[in-house]
Structures are given as C-alpha cells and as structure tokens.
Amino acid sequence: MSRVQSIERAFAVLSALADGPIGVTEVADRVELPKSTAARLLASLAREGVVEQVPGDTRYRLGARIVSLAAGVVPTRRLVALARPVLVELASEVGEAAGLSVLDGFVVHYIDQVETAHQVLVRDWTGSRLPIHAVSSGQVFLAHMAPSAVDRLLAEPLERFTPRTLVEPAALRERLRRVQLDGYVWGLDEFAEGINSVAAPIADAAGNVSAAVHVHGPAYRFPQAGAEMEIAHEVLAAAARISGRLRQG
Amino acid sequence: MSRVQSIERAFAVLSALADGPIGVTEVADRVELPKSTAARLLASLAREGVVEQVPGDTRYRLGARIVSLAAGVVPTRRLVALARPVLVELASEVGEAAGLSVLDGFVVHYIDQVETAHQVLVRDWTGSRLPIHAVSSGQVFLAHMAPSAVDRLLAEPLERFTPRTLVEPAALRERLRRVQLDGYVWGLDEFAEGINSVAAPIADAAGNVSAAVHVHGPAYRFPQAGAEMEIAHEVLAAAARISGRLRQG
DNA sequence: TGGCATCGTGCCATATGGTGGAACACCCAC
DNA sequence: GTGGGTGTTCCACCATATGGCACGATGCCA
CATH class of the missing domain: 1.10.10.10 (Winged helix-like DNA-binding domain superfamily/Winged helix DNA-binding domain)
Structure with missing residues (x-):
C-alpha cells in the first residue's frame, strides 16, 4: 500500500x-x-x-x-447503525430499496440505503445531496420545518426537474399541509422521471425531525396498484421504530 | 508559518x-x-x-x-472548562495547587492544574499518567470501582515508589474501605517523597466516578498541622460543586 | 455483444518538497 | 554569570512525492 x-x-x-x-x-x-x-x-x-x-x-x-x-462521523454513524436493521427489514417487506437521509440546510443528504435483489433498480443515493422540494424525504423535512424557514425557501424560484416537480409555492404549501395530516408523502416522478418514492419522518427524543426514511423504486413497478396505503404504513412503522431506538439510546 | x-x-x-x-x-x-x-x-x-x-x-x-x-478532546475539554473556576477557587482557599484527573484503565490521567504563587511547588502533572494505587486520586477511583476490577489490579504485584507506597493488597483494601467511609483520602509520601495530596471524587449525572479533584503540595508545609480535616472538606466541597455542574450541563 | 466512457490502480522518470544538522534567541535555575 | 533546556529558523542536499501515462475492470448503450 x-x-x-x-x-x-x-x-x-x-x-x-x-x-x-x-x-x-x-x-x-x-x-x-x-x-x-x-x-x-x-x-x-x-x-x-x-x-x-x-x-x-x-x-x-x-x-x-x-x-x-469527527463531528460528522459519530452522529451519522450512530444513526446509520441503529437504522440499518430496520431498513433491511423494510426493504425486504416492501420489495424495493429503503434509504435513510438527514436534513442539511435546504438539501437532503442521503446517508444509507439497502438494496433489494432486483436486477433493475434506482442507483444508490448514499452520499448524495438532493434538493429538498423535489424529493419525498425533503418534503417530509419541509412539513416539519419552521414556517419562516419554508418562507425563506419559497422566496426563491424552485428548480424544476420533471414536469411533475412542485415549483409553485401554493402547490408545495398544499402538499406540505397534506404531509402534516398524513404523516408520510409519496413523490411520483417529481425529482426524476421513472422514480417514485415514499418517505416518513424520524423524530429524535425532543421530537425534532431531521432524519427520514424512504422507500423508492422504478415507477413502472412501484408502487403496485392499490398498495400505496399499505406501503406508506410500512414506511411510517419503520420510521417510528427508528425514532423509538433513538429515544432509547 | x-x-x-x-x-x-x-x-x-x-x-x-x-x-x-x-x-x-x-x-x-x-x-x-x-x-x-x-x-x-x-x-x-x-x-x-x-x-x-x-x-x-x-x-x-x-x-x-x-x-x-477527537474522542479525548471533547469530554476532557468540557470537564476542564467547567472545573477550572472551581479549581482556581480551591487553590486560592487552600493555598496549594489544585488539580483535576480522569480515570484511564488503571492509570490516573491528569488533565488540568491550577498553581499558587509559591516559589516552591510540585511540578505540573497535566498530561501525565500515574499509577492508580500510588496517588490519592487513584485511590478515590479504586474506592468507587467494581470489586472485580480491584481484584484484577491486585492480582498483579503493585509497584513501590516510596517506603510508604501501599503495595500489600490487604493494606490497600483497608485504605479503600476508609475512602468509601470518609469520601476523601490523604496520600502522604506515597507516590513521591516529599509530596502530599488529598483527593475527592467527581460523580457524573449517573453517579459514576471517573474524575477526581485533588490538592497537593510539598510535604514540609502541606498539610499544615491540624488542618487535615478542614482541607479535606474544602476538596470535598469543590468536588461536589463540579459534580453539580456536570449534572446541570 | 462489442465499443466506448469512466473509474481505480500501479508504474516510473524526475523535479522539488521535506529533511535534519546547526545555530541562535530566550528562559530559568543555581 | 553560567549552564542547561526549550523553541525557532535557516539552508544545502537528496529522498520523497509528484503527476503523466497505461492498463484492467466495470457499466452503459446501440
């Protein structure tokens, strides 16, 4: 060497x-x-x-x-270590890749991902940073963010990645209200054509949301017709279990 | 540069x-x-x-x-920062150097010290690691250590530094029982001839003892005759204040 | 399936960055 | 005043680090 x-x-x-x-x-x-x-x-x-x-x-x-x-290493490693078994189970149950991300300003930072055995899959986003408004985990973060911070984001034009990207402030605000009600959010072809994802928030012991779990897959097979609610609940349950483990640690 | x-x-x-x-x-x-x-x-x-x-x-x-x-930097820095004003006051009150140490296996690791204005003083032990049985802070750590750990220490011959170093297991165990009763301990010419010290435990929020405060000085003037109890109580009080600050943080 | 692009790895001639001995200033104890 | 120890700086020299290049592996796409 x-x-x-x-x-x-x-x-x-x-x-x-x-x-x-x-x-x-x-x-x-x-x-x-x-x-x-x-x-x-x-x-x-x-x-x-x-x-x-x-x-x-x-x-x-x-x-x-x-x-x-070192600061970026310890908490992320701890979160990854504690979430990993839950992601493995989630990916197995849902049959699509499950991932973990943390909030970083107005960017979603992907820190872990568990693949499935599919030959066709979405590439691993671990290490990537994606814009907050355009991905499901990002919309989860926005839904739990202070309104003044959301205002700051919406004060600037949002970038459109696909025809379905939410860039109108009114449309995005309406989406965030739904996320607050439902607890989870589906993103269909919003960041990249042909990719769908569903995300739910991970809360720390203080109730703050700065991490999220998601499942994503190619749009042609994910989600299966009529399975949206069931899949969403699996992701919500996984996020709740990770939240619970955070509180115990 | x-x-x-x-x-x-x-x-x-x-x-x-x-x-x-x-x-x-x-x-x-x-x-x-x-x-x-x-x-x-x-x-x-x-x-x-x-x-x-x-x-x-x-x-x-x-x-x-x-x-x-990084691991050695953050907690030590925090403990040093929070203890320092108490050490300053203790050194001023007692008129001898006051120091802070943490437990590191079977070794006492000195992490801070406040001097007095004396021309004759004991050298600064900050950064040093000294054997646990031969110094007062070490005996404080031993007194709060699991009996099995004490057994492991005593399974090996202890090093003698002066004629007064406690190296017989029975004698050391008796000393530790006294420390458990009194809460503090005097070490007189045990690690080095001509150096006396008195130490007391710092407990964290969970009650664990892995830090200690001590005062030490040249044996010819420290402790003053009849002042042993008063000095010990000053050290106990200082240790209690540091423990209190740890709990608040 | 083959061609192409990109990545990570390893080699090696050579330029230069890093070496370490020596000298010096400063501080402190005796 | 002197000796010992520390930290800092200089500079001739050479051993190290450089970076261009080639190659194998991998993945993508027509």
Missing part, C-alpha cells in the same frame, strides 16, 4: 498529542524525529487547525478541526 | 470526505489534484486509519481514527 512519509509522521504527532498538551521537544522525542522536523510538522498541522498552541503556553494540543472532522 | 504541502493536501482530502463517501476521481476533482496523487494520499490516509473504503465499495469515507483522536 502506498505511503506518504509526511502523512505518517503527521498522524504520529497527532497521536502523541492525544494524551494532552506537550512541547516541541517532547513531541520530537515521542515520534523519534529531530526537533526541526517535529516543529515543522506541528506548524503545518497548526495551519490546518488540527493542532493549536495552548493559550499562554508553547505547548501544543489537538485542535478544533479534529473535532469538527 | 511553515507548511508541509502533503499535510495541507491530506487535510483537504479529509475535508472533501466530510460530506460523505466519494470516490478517488471525485476527491481528485474537489481538491484539484491528479487522480494518482489523490489515490496515493487516500491510500496513505487509509494506512493511518483516518479514512477507509466503504465495505463492498471503492468509495472512501472518514475512518475511525479521526473519531478516536
């Missing part, structure tokens, strides 16, 4: 600092490098914000950027 | 991954580097465990080591 010596050394320095603040000479000793090399590595890491000098001291300690890099 | 190009590039790559898993080509695009360079940086970061390939996929994501590097 390829290696970059400076990267190896940099992380050795970071590990040396994991125990608490130490000076340049101590870092050099622990990572077995000349002081000038250790000093240069520390200075470069400080530029990146992953280490910092203790205020009023010459010693170095780990910096805020380590924490902010 | 000095810079190491490879370190800058490495952290640019890590930031690109902060949004979620992406492939080599996407990383290269985002950080504006040739694919072979991006691939080598990713491979090197993978060796360090700070990135990893998504299982069953060629895409990369942030890895566990980022999380473990």
